[in-house]
Amino acid sequence: MNFEPTPEQQQVRDTFARFCDERIAPQAAAMDEAHAYPRELFGQLAGMGLFGMRYPEDVGGSGMQLTEFCLALEEIARGSMSLAGCAAMQSLMGTKFLHMLGNADILERLFKPALRGEKIGALCMTEPNAGSDLEGIATHARKVEGGYVLNGQKTWVTAAPVADFFTVFAKAGEAKKLTIFLVERGFKGVQLGRPIEKMGVWALPTSELAFDECFVPDSHRLSKEEGDGEGHLRKTLAEIRIVTGAMALGLARAALDAAVRYAGERKQFGKPINRFQAIQMKLAEMATGLEAATQLVYRAAWLCDSGRSYHKEAAMAKLFASECAARIADQAARVFASYGYAMEYPVQRYLRDVRFTLIGGGTSEILKLIIAKEVAAS
Numbered sequence: 001m002n003f004e005p006t007p008e009q010q011q012v013r014d015t016f017a018r019f020c021d022e023r024i025a026p027q028a029a030a031m032d033e034a035h036a037y038p039r040e041l042f043g044q045l046a047g048m049g050l051f052g053m054r055y056p057e058d059v060g061g062s063g064m065q066l067t068e069f070c071l072a073l074e075e076i077a078r079g080s081m082s083l084a085g086c087a088a089m090q091s092l093m094g095t096k097f098l099h100m101l102g103n104a105d106i107l108e109r110l111f112k113p114a115l116r117g118e119k120i121g122a123l124c125m126t127e128p129n130a131g132s133d134l135e136g137i138a139t140h141a142r143k144v145e146g147g148y149v150l151n152g153q154k155t156w157v158t159a160a161p162v163a164d165f166f167t168v169f170a171k172a173g174e175a176k177k178l179t180i181f182l183v184e185r186g187f188k189g190v191q192l193g194r195p196i197e198k199m200g201v202w203a204l205p206t207s208e209l210a211f212d213e214c215f216v217p218d219s220h221r222l223s224k225e226e227g228d229g230e231g232h233l234r235k236t237l238a239e240i241r242i243v244t245g246a247m248a249l250g251l252a253r254a255a256l257d258a259a260v261r262y263a264g265e266r267k268q269f270g271k272p273i274n275r276f277q278a279i280q281m282k283l284a285e286m287a288t289g290l291e292a293a294t295q296l297v298y299r300a301a302w303l304c305d306s307g308r309s310y311h312k313e314a315a316m317a318k319l320f321a322s323e324c325a326a327r328i329a330d331q332a333a334r335v336f337a338s339y340g341y342a343m344e345y346p347v348q349r350y351l352r353d354v355r356f357t358l359i360g361g362g363t364s365e366i367l368k369l370i371i372a373k374e375v376a377a378s
Helices: 007-034 039-047 066-079 081-093 096-101 104-115 229-265 277-305 311-341 347-359 364-377
Strands: 121-124 140-144 147-158 165-172 177-184 190-195 206-217
Touching: 007 039, 007 066, 007 081, 007 347, 039 081, 066 081, 066 229, 066 277, 081 121, 081 147, 081 229, 081 347, 096 104, 096 165, 096 177, 096 229, 104 177, 121 147, 147 165, 147 177, 177 206, 177 229, 229 277, 229 311, 229 347, 277 311, 311 347, 311 364
Parallel strands: 121 165, 140 165
Antiparallel strands: 140 147, 147 206, 165 177, 190 206
C-alpha cells in the first residue's frame, strides 16, 4: 500500500500550509477576538480556488478530489477553525445543492459568483426541535400559484448574518416530506433572528433565521420532486463528515505543535519539562492518536475518491478524529498547566474551537448508532 501523497496532493498541502503560516496564524487570535467574519482571508481563499476545488471546470471549479480538498482544509484549520468553518460552508454545504440541482440562472447568478467569493451561501436545516431527527423538521412549504410559501424557524445557521442565499430544507407535498428550496436574502418574509453567542469559532457568525409567508418561486425549488430532500442530504452528509474530520486534524496538529514547543521551552527543576516522563507520556499519546486519526480520515477520503462505499468509514473517521482532537486539545492545555488557562496562549482557543468538530456532521452518539447499524448489516 502506498501512503505517500501524489505530487499534486503535496503541492496542495504545501500551498495552503504556507498560506496558514504567513497569513492565517498571525491574525487568528485578533480575528476571533473581533467576532467578525474574516472577509479579507475569505476573499484570498476564493482567489486561491479553494471554493471550486470540488466542482468541475465547466462551472468554474478545478475538479479536484476530496483528498486534495481535505489537505487544504486541514491546513486552514491548523491556523483558524473559524476560517475553516467559513471555507467548508462555502465550498460544500452552502453551494453543493445549487450545483447538483440548480437551473442555469441559479448557476450563473449565485453558484459561480459564490465560487469566486462574491456571494456567500448558507445551509438551513437545524430547528429548535429538530437536529439529528430529520422527521422533527417543522418548517413547511405550501404550494401556491407560481411557487411555494415557506413558514418556519431555523437555528444554528452558520454564516446567516452575512449570507446572500440559503439552502432550506422544508416539508412539502401531501406526504410532507423533506424538499430543498433556495431562498435569496432579498425575498420578502426572510427574517434574520437573534445571534447565537458560542463558546468558540467566534469569527464565524451563527444565528436563527425565520420564514414568515416567504414566497419562493418554482424555479427555486431545488428538489426535482417534492420529498427527495432526505436522499440528497444523506449522500452529502458522508462527505461533510470526512471534511469535518480533516478540520479536526488541523486543530489537533496545532495543539500538539504548541505543546511540543512549550515543553521544550518551559523549565522546571533545572531542565525543560519535556525531559520528564509524565510530559513525554502525554506527547506520545497525543502524537499516536493524531496519526491514527489521520489514517482514518484520509482512507475515508480515498474511498470516496475511488467510487467505493464510504458511509461507514466516513462516520468512523469523523467520530475518531473529532474525539481525538478534543483529547489532544485537553492534554495540550495540561502541558501548559496554568498558562493553558490564559487567554494570551492559543491553547484556550483550541479547547473552545474543537467543540465545533464534535457537533458538525453529527454528534458522536449519532455516529456510533450509524456505525453500529452498518456493522450489523455487513
